[in-house]
Amino acid sequence: MLVNQFLILAAALFSLGVYGLLVRRNIVLILLSVELMLNAVNINLVAFESMIRSADATGQIFTIFIITVAAAEVGIGLAIVLMIFRNRRSADVSDLNLMRW
Amino acid sequence: MEWFDTWGLTLIVFLPLAGALLLGLLPRDNEDALKGTALVVTLAAFGLSLLMITQYDFGGGSYNTYQFEVNETWIGAINSNYHIGVDGISLPLLVLSTFVMVLSVIYSWNHWEEPYNPKGFLILMLILATGMNGTFVALDLVLFFIFFEVVLLPMYFMIGIWGDRTPRKIPGFSREIETRLYASIKFFLFTLFGSAFMLLGFLALYFRSGEFGDRTFDIIQLTELGGMGAFTGTFAFLVFGAMFLGFAVKVPMWPLHTWLPDAHTAAPTVGSVLLAAILLKLGSYAFIRISIPILPEEAASWAPAIAILAVIGIIYGSLACLAQTDMKRLIAFSSVGHMGFVMLGIATMTDIGINAAIIGMVAHGLITGLLFFLAGSMSHRYHTREMARLGGNMKLMPIMGGILAFTAMASLGLPGLAGFWGEFMALVGSYNPLDGLPLGVFRTSMVLGAIGTVLTAGYMLYMLQKVNLGEPKEEWLDKEFHDVDRFEMTAWVPLIILIVIIGFYPRIVFESTTDTVVSLVDTVFGSEITASLNSGG
Amino acid sequence: MTWEIDYLALAPELVIVVTLLVVLALDLFLTRPNKYWTATAAVAGTALAAIPLVILAVEGENVSMFEGSYVVDEFALVLKGLFVVSAYLVLLLSHHYIESERFYQGEYYFLLLASVLGSLVMASARDLIILFIGLELTTGPLFLLAGWRKGDAKSNEASVKYFILGVLSTAILLWGMSMLYGLTGEITFAGLATATAGLADEPAMIVAVLFVIVGFAFKISAAPFHFWAPDTYEGAPTPVTAYLSVNSKAAGFVAFLLVMYLALPELSEIWAPALWILAAASMTLGNLSALRQSNIVRLLAYSSIAQAGFMLVPFAAAAVAGTNIEEGFSATVIYLVIYALMNVGAFATVIAGANRTATGDIDGWAGLGKIDARLGVLIGIFFFSLAGIPPLAGWFAKFAMFRAVILAGGTATVVLAVIAAVNAVIALYYYARVIKAVWLDDAPAEVPARAETPPSVSLRLALLISAALTIVIGFFPAIATFVGDASRIIAAGG
């Protein structure tokens, strides 16, 4: 069973997500990066599960929960995006820096 | 008097606090009610403490036995109890505290500093009273710590709100800041710094006591353990050092004294009176009540250092006085010197020295308290404390001047007045310190201390000359000065009388302290300690 | 297998669920002027939730459900009690604030209650999934609430920052959890506790644990993962800030401690030093930064970072020393409880003060004590309590902390104790700055605006309750210690 490849994939995805989160200016894209990271985690879990084969498929269960929550997160995120867009007609995070000391 | 044995002490401690709450409910503008309540409450506490004297069994008994003891569980989880009681050492100080509090209330009857707010001021005074009384009777380290700290807040606000508003250039600060602001936070931070370490020391004791049974904060039990030599070595050294920081700041001992002149100078009259009369005693009292009995060996080995610091304090304080131009600041520095004598007495670790310390505390409380009353009333009338501008006070206000002269004489330790005994007996004690302590150090301290008395006389006469004597300056000639008013009289005369009585009949203090102190010294400095000292050198 | 569910044990959560449904429903039917009923419902519901808690506490038997993944024991009850009480207080604050600011009320209370529900779940969670759910349930709604002042750019920014960093931390946390699962095949704490034995040197395990820690460090805003806190606190509506700094922080702490203490005791050599670092860094950074704040909310933000550090100290110290760990645990919990109470109070005074002076600037509060003595006294109580000055509750928190540290012993802990002591003194300085402004400084010549609108009943009530608790606990710390006992019990049991 080749778990490691999956893990590497997941790690790669995760890093990509991080990178995107760090360099993207558009909030929507940032949200997507987050999705990437969460899904990387999912891959992790599934891969492990396939290795461990626990009695009640804990890994999958966990994954399902994460997917659900992720959806919710994105929902929230989009709501925020809308709010911001309403206020300033842009979804660019780089000009969100009023509160610097 | 069944009820009194159980409730008396608690009442003395918490009546003022109750009074404070009551005042909180009273309307702000109904002044007479406010003052009246405050007076009644403080009088009640004082009366109870007098009653306590009558009920107290001066038969003494051995050290570490207390009367009017109350011992109830307080914080079960850490085995800390509401444990209070008095013995010969704390009784005089407790009475002093309640007594001065009454006088302060009387005095403040018609002396309110700006901003005008009797309600707030009285409430703070009463809280302060609870803190001070409590500290003198607490027999549980945590309880002691609480009371010890409770005095912080009221004093901070007294200084900060009603304090001296003249801006001062303080080295280290870019712009000038008002004395009160600087002084109040300085006072606060200094004390907190000290008590943080003090608390660490207490906790260390607490855990170490666990090795001999239940962990305890109980001073009585810890004293017994200390007597058995439970706390020794590096541990004891560190613990003593930690507590030393806490207490020495309060005393204050050189070089931790610098908060004192500022706080005193800035504080409103009653504030500095209470500060001088009682707050300073908390530290030295703690040395006698906690440091020495619980860590006798350590105390003995620290003694020379304490003596040296004390003497430096005496000389240093007196010299600093000579350089002052501000009357109140001069008096403040004089406290450094006088408390130096107290600490010198304690450092000798002998019954004579410790008795000297106690009567020194009482005397200093009465005398310096009175001095600050006077300083306050005078700056109330002159609107300045600059001695260069004063002068000829005897002509403008003969009675005030007379009382000032009297108090100055008392303060410079004139025999026949209260101040003498503390200084003299401290010197007596330091001629023959505890067996095994380095004679050289202590006898040198004795000589230097004696020289210190000369300096004391020097600055007191200097003050009288500047303030009381000579022709009044032109700026005052056309002004109307009303001499001592009746509230001031009522507040001061008892002090004067007491100063004279103690001066000629110190027994009224010693009657209470002697036996306790003697047995304290006998019990904690048993032969083995002196032996170890002698061997260890 | 059979799932027997003890509904009484779940009653608090259920009550909250019902309440938030009710709120939602009411919000649909009520017309704008009557929206305040939603608030009333929310407050009442939260109060109701306390009843089953009391009953359970009196019964005092531990209920364990779902194969021990969901436990209702004394410890859980104590914390749930804390969450409910503080939530109750925050709701009282909100009532006034939200109404005066003309916000959507129904949704507000709905989301807040959801978050409360999440924190309740966390207190009982004994496996990673439930913990994760609880965590998300707690924080998710707050992302929105932080931006509740929609029109205000600052508020928007607050919510964005909180959101992005929040999800980031969640992701990291999850990554760590997934690794844990992968390496052990367990998700229940009990299971992990046994399965992780001897894995301390596994690099992957180290990374996993650290990622988990980082995830939690965000929730409790411990340095260096605190950057979001000041901005979010400043931008968010003050009641929400209060909730952030009390409930969500407390919830995060609980989860954090539970995971470390129940799930990964075997790996303490990994996380203990990390906690040590977090504690030291948070105290120092938080305090020193707080010295420089001119905005009172921002000051409280940094103060809460520093306080988080203080809270970590006993647990970290004990863990590093490896002795008396349950003492450290209980001390931390005691600190947590006391901190929650006084901090809510502090924020209540902030709301009242801002309401009085129409500004959040410390200098703007000059002379407030002379304009409104009562408020001034309250400010004094809460801020000095935060500074740990006897006889206010704060002293006992600090006391318990030092006690635990000294008990732990050892060099590393002594160093930590000294750092803590120094920080305690520094902290006094900036807390005193607020008091100084309020009491010592003179009021500006012109009377501040809105000085005439008196604080609403609910706000008064909140102030009264928290002040009373702060003082009473200060005089009778025994009240707080039973919390410690409770946590000691779980420590023993776990």
Place this chain on the structure above:
Amino acid sequence: MGAFSDLLLIAAEEAEHAEIHAGDGGWWADTAGIMLILPFVAYLLIIFFGKRLKYQGGEFAVGALAINLLWATVLFVMNMTGGVLDQTTFEIARIGSDLVFELGWVVDGLSIMMYFLVNFVGLLVFIYALGYMEGDVRVANFFASFSIFAGAMLVLVGAPNLIQLIVGWEGVGLASYLLIGHYWEDMDNVKAGNKAFMTNKVADVGLILGAILLGLAIGDFDFGHLSEAAVAGNVELNAVALTGGFLLFFGAMGKSAQFPLHIWLPDAMAGPTPVSALMHAATMVTAGIYLMARVFPLFQNMAQDARPWMIAIGAITLFAIGLLALVANDIKKVLAYSTVSQLGYMMTAVAAGGYTAGLFHLFTHAFFKALLFLGAGSVIHAVHSNDMKDMGGLRKYMPTTYWTFIVGSLALAGIFPLAGFWSKDEILATLGHEGYTTVMWIAIAGAFVTAFYMTRAVALTFFGEYKGHGKPHESGKLMARPLIGLAIPSIFVGVLNIPGVDWPGIGNFTEWLGVRVVAMGDYHPESVDFGLAAVGLAAALLGIVVGWMIWGADRKTQEERDSFAVPVLYPLLRQKYYIDHAALGIVGATTGPLARFVDWTNTYIIDGIVNGVGALTRGLGTFVYGILDQRGVDGIFNGLSAVADSAGSGLRKLQTGRIQQYAASFVAGAIVLAVVFVLVS
């Protein structure tokens, strides 16, 4: 009753071999303490009711001393006839078992003599003062302070132990301070008062330390026990006797104005003349001598080695300071220097073992020196000036003053058969017998000087023609009567102690003074040494003759006055040997700068550190918040992007909003932690 019983015991057994015949004085002795209290009662009465009365409360003062004098006289007579030895004490403090403080009064030959002296001279001076101070400022305060003095002085001489002695000692010091500064509007007077107080305070260090040493050695501070221990050769006492003796002597030097601590006394003349008469001539300044006599057994049996030094000091004082009187123009200063010089005689005598001789001179001196001062006072009262330049020819205007002044001067000069002659002669005899021949000759020379400057004073004051303003007139009865009252004893008291003469029934002064708990074992001549007496008398007469030759001619101008001056000596004398300058110079040069330095350290060093720490913390705050917490994140990324730009890589995109910087630091933190931990483990 304290240590009374065992004291009597000692007295009894001493009586065996030292012929001390003593009764216990009965009721009078037991109630003698009233003398110590009445003046203080008077004080209170004066400050509360004084202002209402004619003499501003002087009545109370006089009344108190009058009653006192009754006791004093009765006891004096009893002591003459039978000897009185009694001590009454009560405990005021007890520290454990090892330290007891007592107050009370001792009644023995020495103290009775002092009681009598203080009350008798005191009463006369008080009466005089009633007249002298009439219409002056703050008369009530004056009499109040004066009463304090009387009380404190009696406390001092009645002291059964060192503690009470110290109490009285400082008490009289206080009174002296108050009275010297009576006219405190003038800063000079205030400074004079301070000078007196401070000089004495310095000396008191010796007294206090000495008291501690000796007291702790014998276990209490009781004089009786001290003498007893000294006689019995107590070992512990012996160990500290010399040091203790020196310390006590140092204390005595201050009060009794011994060189070089005499500087305060001349300035003390700033006080009203009655004060100078009673305190700074007759009684207070003799306290030092009294102390030396009190502890005489210590020096007699143990601390003999201290004696040469004491004698040396005394000799210098009696001669060198006497010379200063030659050049003073202020009549009171003349008398002041004379007093110092006479105190030198007493000290020398006591130090040389002449217990009786010294005290007898103290006794006689009190009368005639008080007389002289009062005379001077009456003159000053008449001419409104202290300066003899403004006087002259007064014998015509004020005969009583003149004659009494003459009597006083002759007595002081030691002319047969006046009081001074006998006492001075006995001192010379003692010095001779004890083998201090040089000192004896110095003393004789001193007698010459004494006669010389008194002649000068008399000449300048009463002879020649009046140079002052207005028309001087004799003082009123209140002032004149006391002069006579003092003149009579000045003439006759000398005969009380003619060596070898025992007056029927009362014996002589020596015996009276011998009534102590232990025998003094001092030397007192058994018969008159006519040769020595002749020499002393000759010296005095010579002094008068020379003085008259120089001053008999009425010199009006300063030049004339100075014309006789010895070139070197004269300026030296005018500058009082520069001692005052030196003393003030030293004090000024040390204390002031030291004080300022200490204050400076307080503000800039100690507080500097405190504030420094504060400033440092605040600075740290600024740094941590401003740089690390807020800008740091930027900084890192700006740096990174700079790198990135140069590298032209995609990292340029990192230059983004704040949120992502937070996030980045977040991730960075996590990664760093992870790496570190993995590496560490």
